[in-house]
Amino acid sequence: MGDWWYRNILEPGKLPLLLALSAFVVTFAATRIITRMIRAGKGPFRNVTPGGLHVHHCVPGVILMTVGGFTAIGGGRTGWGAAAAAVLFGMGTGLVLDEFALILHLSDVYWTKEGTISIEVVIMTSALAALLLCGFLPLGVDGLTPDEEQNRLTAVGTVLFNLVLAIMALIKGKPRMAVLGVVVPLIALVAAVRLARPVSPWARRFYPGRPKARARTIKRAYHHDRRWSGLRRKVDYLIGGAPSP
Structure with missing residues (x-):
């Protein structure tokens, strides 16, 4: 287990990504539990309304994302600083995407049918982060051989081709497959040809x-x-x- 952890997580520098994904999922789950308790009138939790202004949880989420993002950019991929930045960024992203529908509609649609788009965005984000954690890279450049990687023309061509497939999938009205296709080109290819x-x-x-x-x-x-x-x-x-x- 220790060997696997080192080869797959620590050595390639994926620990911050793992921490960010874990913090994202845990924060989203905890947020949904708390909001459902507030909605049902159970437990000690209440909406934050200083001076009658309802402060949505995407506000502290933006703050956490900002702090975590700039800290990560200013630091490295290892050490306690990178780990703390990843956790902050994951927590902030969980809070913000939980209210993605509110930001999209610029209206409080949290408990409406339109608000369920936040759930789909969270699921898609979790899937993308998990794919990146498993070794998939955007636009399929991870599928190149060492010789192809040295050939810049081949690498650029591969990236552009996969990007075109993802754009075609988006234009064809398949945004989920387009986003996932950025990481797994085969998905975008299927969406593009259908x-x-x-x-x-x-x-x-x-x-x-x-x-x-x-x-x-x-x-x-x-x-x-x-x-x-x-x-x-x-x-x-x-x-x-x-x-x-």
Whole structure:
């Protein structure tokens, strides 16, 4: 176990990433537990409202992210300073992304259906951090051989190609696959070659004159949403709590 810890975490300098991911997940989980207790009127916790102003927890989250981020940039990847900066940054990110929907809508949609987007963003962020921890690098440059890494043209071409795939996935209305595809190019490739979502910029630009393609994408989106939207909604509600009626 000690050997594995050194080879996979300490030697490549991944301990700060591990600490940041752990702090992020724990902070988010603790925040959701506390907010659900406040909503139910249980426990000692209450909203912070000095002078009648409701201070959302993304505010201390921004402060923690700022302190942790600048501390990490100013320091190295090892030592207690790097570890402390990673924990602060992870905690701050957990607080901020828990209220991602509020920042997006500039409105208190925490306990509404729109507020569940925060859960999806947190899940996606956790998945990306876990992939990075496992050794995946953005835009697929980790798949190059040592000889290819020495060839700058090949490396730049690989990065640009994977970036194009991720952008195509985004334009086709598949933001989750686009973000994950930045780390795992195969995901972006699948999203890029398949039909676009009906309301995506790609569909609006290329499908109006192709009624068969438009009919196929509408049908595929309908079946996909019917199969997965309910499950995704149940997971969001289980983690973050059901919206208010």
